Amino acid sequence: MRNCLVAQSGGPTVAINSSLAGVIQGAIDSRQFDTIYGSLNGVQGLLNGRLMDLSEKVEKIPMFIELLKKSPSMYLGSCRYQLPDYKEDDSPYAYIFNKFESYHIDSFFYIGGNDSMDTVDKLNTYAKALGKNIKIIGIPKTIDNDLCVTDHTPGYGSAAKYIASALLEIGHDTSIYPINSVTIVEIMGRDAGWLTGASALARNKYNFAPHLIYLPEVPFNEKQFIEDVKVAMDRYNNVVIAVSEGIKDDKGNYISATSAVEDTFGHSQLSGTGKCLEYIIKQNIQVKVRSIEINILQRSAAHMSSVTDIGEAFRLGRHAVQIALENNSGVMVTAIRKGNDPYSVDMGYTDVKNVAGLIKHVPREWINERGNDVTQKFIDYVYPLILGEPVVKFQRGIPDYLDISHLFPNKIDE
Amino acid sequence: MRNCLVAQSGGPTVAINSSLAGVIQGAIDSRQFDTIYGSLNGVQGLLNGRLMDLSEKVEKIPMFIELLKKSPSMYLGSCRYQLPDYKEDDSPYAYIFNKFESYHIDSFFYIGGNDSMDTVDKLNTYAKALGKNIKIIGIPKTIDNDLCVTDHTPGYGSAAKYIASALLEIGHDTSIYPINSVTIVEIMGRDAGWLTGASALARNKYNFAPHLIYLPEVPFNEKQFIEDVKVAMDRYNNVVIAVSEGIKDDKGNYISATSAVEDTFGHSQLSGTGKCLEYIIKQNIQVKVRSIEINILQRSAAHMSSVTDIGEAFRLGRHAVQIALENNSGVMVTAIRKGNDPYSVDMGYTDVKNVAGLIKHVPREWINERGNDVTQKFIDYVYPLILGEPVVKFQRGIPDYLDISHLFPNKIDE
Numbered sequence: 001m002r003n004c005l006v007a008q009s010g011g012p013t014v015a016i017n018s019s020l021a022g023v024i025q026g027a028i029d030s031r032q033f034d035t036i037y038g039s040l041n042g043v044q045g046l047l048n049g050r051l052m053d054l055s056e057k058v059e060k061i062p063m064f065i066e067l068l069k070k071s072p073s074m075y076l077g078s079c080r081y082q083l084p085d086y087k088e089d090d091s092p093y094a095y096i097f098n099k100f101e102s103y104h105i106d107s108f109f110y111i112g113g114n115d116s117m118d119t120v121d122k123l124n125t126y127a128k129a130l131g132k133n134i135k136i137i138g139i140p141k142t143i144d145n146d147l148c149v150t151d152h153t154p155g156y157g158s159a160a161k162y163i164a165s166a167l168l169e170i171g172h173d174t175s176i177y178p179i180n181s182v183t184i185v186e187i188m189g190r191d192a193g194w195l196t197g198a199s200a201l202a203r204n205k206y207n208f209a210p211h212l213i214y215l216p217e218v219p220f221n222e223k224q225f226i227e228d229v230k231v232a233m234d235r236y237n238n239v240v241i242a243v244s245e246g247i248k249d250d251k252g253n254y255i256s257a258t259s260a261v262e263d264t265f266g267h268s269q270l271s272g273t274g275k276c277l278e279y280i281i282k283q284n285i286q287v288k289v290r291s292i293e294i295n296i297l298q299r300s301a302a303h304m305s306s307v308t309d310i311g312e313a314f315r316l317g318r319h320a321v322q323i324a325l326e327n328n329s330g331v332m333v334t335a336i337r338k339g340n341d342p343y344s345v346d347m348g349y350t351d352v353k354n355v356a357g358l359i360k361h362v363p364r365e366w367i368n369e370r371g372n373d374v375t376q377k378f379i380d381y382v383y384p385l386i387l388g389e390p391v392v393k394f395q396r397g398i399p400d401y402l403d404i405s406h407l408f409p410n411k412i413d414e
Numbered sequence: 415m416r417n418c419l420v421a422q423s424g425g426p427t428v429a430i431n432s433s434l435a436g437v438i439q440g441a442i443d444s445r446q447f448d449t450i451y452g453s454l455n456g457v458q459g460l461l462n463g464r465l466m467d468l469s470e471k472v473e474k475i476p477m478f479i480e481l482l483k484k485s486p487s488m489y490l491g492s493c494r495y496q497l498p499d500y501k502e503d504d505s506p507y508a509y510i511f512n513k514f515e516s517y518h519i520d521s522f523f524y525i526g527g528n529d530s531m532d533t534v535d536k537l538n539t540y541a542k543a544l545g546k547n548i549k550i551i552g553i554p555k556t557i558d559n560d561l562c563v564t565d566h567t568p569g570y571g572s573a574a575k576y577i578a579s580a581l582l583e584i585g586h587d588t589s590i591y592p593i594n595s596v597t598i599v600e601i602m603g604r605d606a607g608w609l610t611g612a613s614a615l616a617r618n619k620y621n622f623a624p625h626l627i628y629l630p631e632v633p634f635n636e637k638q639f640i641e642d643v644k645v646a647m648d649r650y651n652n653v654v655i656a657v658s659e660g661i662k663d664d665k666g667n668y669i670s671a672t673s674a675v676e677d678t679f680g681h682s683q684l685s686g687t688g689k690c691l692e693y694i695i696k697q698n699i700q701v702k703v704r705s706i707e708i709n710i711l712q713r714s715a716a717h718m719s720s721v722t723d724i725g726e727a728f729r730l731g732r733h734a735v736q737i738a739l740e741n742n743s744g745v746m747v748t749a750i751r752k753g754n755d756p757y758s759v760d761m762g763y764t765d766v767k768n769v770a771g772l773i774k775h776v777p778r779e780w781i782n783e784r785g786n787d788v789t790q791k792f793i794d795y796v797y798p799l800i801l802g803e804p805v806v807k808f809q810r811g812i813p814d815y816l817d818i819s820h821l822f823p824n825k826i827d828e
Contacts (some may be wrong), residue, residue: 012587041592073586080591165812166711172487173426173714175821177494178455202812206819237822292709297580300587303718306811386811397720397800398579398616405620407589408651 001104002032004324006054007039007046008141009112009119012073013155014302015313016141017402019111020075021068022317023139024054030321037103040407042079042112043119046096051103052076052406064402069310070390071402072302083119086126093126100134107135107324111317113142113153117332117356124330124352135324138332138352139316143299145194148358149350150334154316155299157309157385160198162301163187164386166294167202167242171209174238182229182239182281184291185210186274188298190246193217193362195298197374198382199242209240217362218371219250225277226284228372233287245273303399307388312345319347343384415518416446418738420468421453421460422555423526423533426487427569428716429727430555431816433525434489435482436731437553438468444735451517454821456493456526457533460510465517466490466820478816483724484804485816486716497533500540507540514548521549521738525731527556527567531746531770538744538766549738552746552766553730557713559608562774563764564748568730569713571723571799574612576715577601578800580708581616581656585623588652596643596653596695598705599624600688602712604660607631607776609712611788612796613656623654631776632785633664639691640698642786647701659687717813721802726759733761757798 006023008016020038027033038052039045058064068075086093100108110120120138127134140147145156167185174183187196193215202209211232214220232239247255256273274291281289312335320333331349338344366378393400420437422430434452441447452466453459472478482489500507514522524534534552541548554561559570581599588597601610607629616623625646628634646653661669670687688705695703726749734747745763752758780792807814 012590041590044592071586072583074590077592078590161811165717166715168812168815169486169711169714169716172485172815172818173710175818176426176455176488176492178458178491178821201810204810204812206817293707295706295709296587297583297711300583301580302583303579383811388811389806389808392803394803396615396618397575397797397802398582398618401582401586403620404586404589407592 001034002106003035003037003104004033004107004109005037005039005051005100005103005105006076006109006111007042008074008076009042009078009110009116010142011078011113012299013141013143014072014158014300014305015154015309016111017071017075018069018310018313019139019141019154019317021065022314023109023321024058025065025314026318026321028058030325032325033106037105038076041077042081043083043096044079044081046099047092049099067402069314070302070305070392072300073404075402075404077407082115083122086122090126096123097126097132105134107137107321109137109139109320109324111139111141113140113144114147114355114357114359117352120332121330121352121356127329135327135329137320137324137328138355139320140332140334141313143195144189144192146192146359146361147355148360149354150332151337151345152335152385154309154313156194158305159195159298160201160382161306161386162298162304163195163198163294164201165304167199167210167240168204168207171202171207171240174209174240178237180233180237180287182233182241182287182289184241184243184274184277184289186243186245186272186291186293188294189216189244191216191359191361193244196242196244197362197366197378198386200374200379201383201386208236210242211236211239212241212372213374214241214243214247214372215362215367216244216246216248217364218367220247220255221250222280224370225280228370229281229285241277243273243277247273302401303392305390306386307390308385310390315347323349340380340384415448416520417449417451417518418447418521418523419451419453419465419514419517419519420490420523420525421456422488422490423456423492423524423530424556425492425527426713427555427557428486428572428714428719429568429723430525431485431489432483432724432727433553433555433568433731435479436728437523437735438472439479439728440732440735442472444739446739447520451519452490455491456495457497457510458493458495460513461506463513481816483728484716484719484806486714487818489816489818491821496529497536500536500543504540510537511540511546519548521551521735523551523553523734523738525553525555527554527558528561528769528771528773531766534746535744535766535770541743549741549743551734551738551742552769553734554746554748554769555727557609558603558606560606560773560775561769562772563768564746565751565759566749566799568723568727570608572719573609573712574615574796575720575800576712576718577609577612577708578615579718581613581624581654582618582621585616585621585654588623588654592651594647594651594701596647596655596701596703598655598657598688598691598703600657600659600686600705600707602708603630603658605630605773605775607658610656610658611776611780611792612800614788614793615797615800622650624656625650625653626655626786627788628655628657628661628786629776629781630658630660630662631778632781634661634669635664636694638784639694642784643695643699655691657687657691661687716815717806719804720800721804722799724804729761737763754794754798
């Protein structure tokens with residue numbers, strides 16, 4: 001008997017279920033596995049015995065793979081569990097590998113970001129040290145697009161499409177009054193500006209919003225920011241500013257951390273980066289100003305996903321199965337861009353040590369000299385990733401996604 | 415020569431341009447008008463001479479009417495201008511009616527909310543007092559759905575669909591961790607809970623989010639709120655709460671106003687209602703909690719509009735032309751629901767005095783006794799309004815909307 005196991009970890013994206021679907025389809029097509037299991041809530045499912053028979057789901061739920069590809073969030077749930085160094089504490093490892101053996105797991109696929117790749121690395125190191133013949137394969141995902149080696153990460157293209165569309169619609173919304181206004185749009189990204197930079201794709205022949213873009217890669221200077229806004233206000237009535245939540249000053253302090261506010265009880269509360277820029281403008285420029293946060297829909301709005309992104313996520317999942325069957329372990333599958341005209345990617349893989357715990361930043365030359373916009377190189381990079389619109393199935397007026405009630409503990413047979 | 419004029423006012427909705435398209439199509443089909451003009455930025459366009467020839471747009475821009483129906487925000491822009499009582503100051507009236515005459519305006523259509531209907535009332539009163547034979551017709555729009563007489567307002571159905579879909583996607587997003595969490599979702603609505611109540615449509619056979627719903631129609635009680643959250647946490651891991659920005663305590667004070675925070679400069683800042691509930695939970699319950707605001711996309715996301723809503727907005731625009739040609743003035747066109755099975759509406763009209771400055775609240779019996787959810791009556795009411803998905807045209811990965819560069823003053827020939 002030869003089975004495989006797949007799990008998801010980290011934050012949600014709208015493409016992570018498509019990679020799961022790719023693993024399932026790849027495993028079925030290979031005819032090398034008897035049963036495909038899913039571990040609920042990442043490696044935690046192995047520790048508390050919450051495994052799901054995915055082969056059965058494919059048999060019982062009509063169109064399961066297709067629905068899974070288009071459903072947001074994480075079908076198998078996530079976890080925040082971090083494995084200790086096995087040399088210090090090998091008890092969770094012993095438990096996990098015991099489960100691998102009892103379920104005849106030949107290959108374990110872990111879909112996640114750089115923390116999850118650390119887990120892949122640790123499990124693989126342990127397996128090698130103990131001579132276990134299990135293949136541990138990482139599959140990238142993160143809306144943040146900050147994983148090394150791979151050209152981009154599944155989930156990023158869809159989030160970028162959502163952000164660009166949102167900025168276009170915000171551009172329309174803010175244009176209705178013939179008075180000056182400033183609208184600050186805070187976008188996710190603690191360390192890298194990939195998501196915020198994608199807001200530039202909102203621009204078209206009549207929409208110039210966002211007029212200013214600030215990424216964490218360039219130190220934020222308050223005085224220069226005020227100048228930038230004044231210059232933009234001279235040119236445009238309604239100025240829209242896209243800003244990463246993670247912008248920092250030249251000492252490396254988060255701007256949001258410098259704007260602590262006190263509630264009525266005297267407790268200090270961190271306000272957001274957008275709110276902070278709002279205060280700066282209010283204190284320095286006489287203009288109507290507001291800040292809005294692009295909320296968690298930037299990572300969950302499957303109704304606005306990119307077909308390119310969903311398709312590549314699926315291909316990476318399939319590719320991971322092939323890589324495992326070729327006897328690799330401790331690697332992460334990657335997308336390698338062959339070109340933009342026409343755009344295409346090859347699938348590859350890399351030692352997971354090249355990815356675990358590392359962050360890929362936006363290159364400085366993809367940001368303009370003044371640090372308040374991205375350059376054409378950035379736009380050329382991200383543009384192909386947002387293309388293509390899926391046919392979203394609706395039921396009763398809202399999107400028809402896959403049932404995830406197995407994630408609610410009170411409904412699970414443990 | 416006989417011309418007509420149309421303008422938009424108040425906040426954006428994704429359906430207000432469809433009503434504009436309906437007026438244009440109705441005026442063309444009637445063959446009673448030589449030219450259809452649009453006033454830029456509401457009545458302000460009349461005061462500063464910014465009129466646009468819409469007949470020419472129809473001729474020159476291919477598919478103009480169809481694109482207009484599906485474009486968000488306000489093609490003619492908006493204004494915050496309020497007319498004075500003409501008995502105290504008739505100078506703007508003299509100016510406006512002078513423009514009406516010089517442009518041979520026979521009918522003026524004003525698309526807006528209850529403030530705009532006040533403008534319709536004032537212009538009509540002035541016209542009657544001076545024996546002017548111009549027809550002034552109001553066309554309702556507001557995502558808030560708080561206009562009297564009409565069964566519902568154009569813009570509401572699409573915003574309700576966006577909110578229900580967002581809550582479903584947030585439900586997916588919050589379900590991934592097997593730990594307790596509370597997510598507060600703040601939704602627009604200063605006076606009425608129509609939008610927040612629509613979040614109940616997110617529920618399906620597996621998604622029970624939002625688990626609690628608080629509307630401005632029922633006084634908010636902090637002690638009861640804490641109890642509600644604790645009870646919900648016993649039943650559900652990840653509790654999602656939908657709350658109107660406008661909830662008030664039993665003395666009528668906005669909850670958001672009770673949570674003023676001080677920034678680092680000692681200035682008092684109003685925090686949002688969601689943030690306020692977040693503090694209450696943090697101080698009373700040991701649980702991971704966060705609050706998010708459904709931002710202005712709830713009124714601007716044309717990519718997620720309701721076909722029912724867009725279609726009715728168009729019909730109301732056409733109907734307004736017919737009503738004007740039947741020599742009515744000082745009225746607002748209305749939607750009259752004939753039934754839910756099948757759902758259908760008739761078009762009617764009402765004296766604008768029945769609408770101007772008034773607010774329609776959610777009936778108390780459409781809210782449950784404890785005041786933390788809506789009842790089936792509410793759901794039956796709103797459900798038909800969110801049905802139907804438009805085919806959204808995309809270009810370069812983002813929605814393809816109508817060019818609004820004429821709204822940017824530096825690009826307009828005045």
